[in-house]
Amino acid sequence: MSEGLLKDALDALKSTGVRITPQRNAILEYMIHSTTHPTADDIYRALEKSFPNMSVATVYNNLRVFKKAGLVKELTYGDSSSRFDFVTHDHYHMICSGCGKIVDFHYPGLDEVEHLASHVTGFQVDYHRLEIYGTCQDCLADTAKAQ
Amino acid sequence: MSEGLLKDALDALKSTGVRITPQRNAILEYMIHSTTHPTADDIYRALEKSFPNMSVATVYNNLRVFKKAGLVKELTYGDSSSRFDFVTHDHYHMICSGCGKIVDFHYPGLDEVEHLASHVTGFQVDYHRLEIYGTCQDCLADTAKAQ
DNA sequence: TACACTGATTATAACGATTACAATGTAATA
DNA sequence: TATTACATTGTAATCGTTATAATCAGTGTA
Secondary structure (H helix, E strand, C coil): CCCCCCCCHHHHHHHHCCCCCCHHHHHHHHHHHCCCCCCCHHHHCCCCCCCCCHHHHHHHHHHHHHHHHCCEEEEHHHHHHHCCEEECCEEEEEEECCCCEEEEEEECCCCHHHHHHHHEEEEEEEEEEEEEEECHHHHHHHHHHHH | HHHHHHHHHHHHHCCCCCCCCHHHHHHHHHHHCCCCCCCCHHHHHCCCCCCCCHHHHHHHHHHHHHHHHEEEEEEEECCCCEEECCCCCCCCEECCCCCCCCEECCCCHHHHHHHHHHHCCCEEEEEEEEEEEEHHHHHHHHHHCCC
């Protein structure tokens, strides 16, 4: 299944006139297989072995390219650095305050929130963003153990 | 009304053993009266006249103190710098992609989202965060004019 | 095949927000 | 008053990200 995702992504890129380079291929592939919403640096370090000469700038450049193409979303939480998420279908994020782990979950559209907000503020609504913060079971277990 | 807010905030601080300095007073007062969800630099520049010797570090330090006391929330959006929001009652934010303006709006609790998320992921939920992005009427008017 | 053109990558410098640190100042307490 | 603890200041350091210039392909064309 992930092979299909990669192929679709590459096709989408090609169709907008973006060249497929080995680096781009590798970054996309890594993001698709990753379940951890990696930072730019995560990606850089993960691909270091296969691309010893790759520059961090390349990672950032290409993440921007992917973002513009709608393949990738940038997530800015409280931490210092952005995390990047390969876009498959709409989902929300559950974030652990203890270890930073991010778990996806689905929820039927919150369209009515958008409508209300648009009505109240007069804005033209584009999209919304929802995150839930809490503590994952691992961290819960750790704190229980520590006491 | 805002006088009451300020007094409550100062009392809350005092009760946790935090000293009330002129700088802290001024920062809190500015945040309460501000409707713009200012950045640290906004606050710094606004208070420059009354506190010519105040350091940016003081602003950051105290924002952290206020955050720990639950008086202030830090908002991290896509932009480079964080914005800070004096906590009054729960509300959500509508953000203009054009000019960065942030407008508050209210919406009845999304408790059921938290419940579902907790059930699906096994997390212990603390809170959630929801933002809606779009274009404000000013920016809509500007783009209409430009064409 | 050779040549130019366009875009991609690399390496590194620059930038900007935030934090750390050391020195000084100020308030509270004994 | 002397001591102590906390706040502020000024500045340097850090870190994520972006900009820049040089080099390096890949593609198309003569």
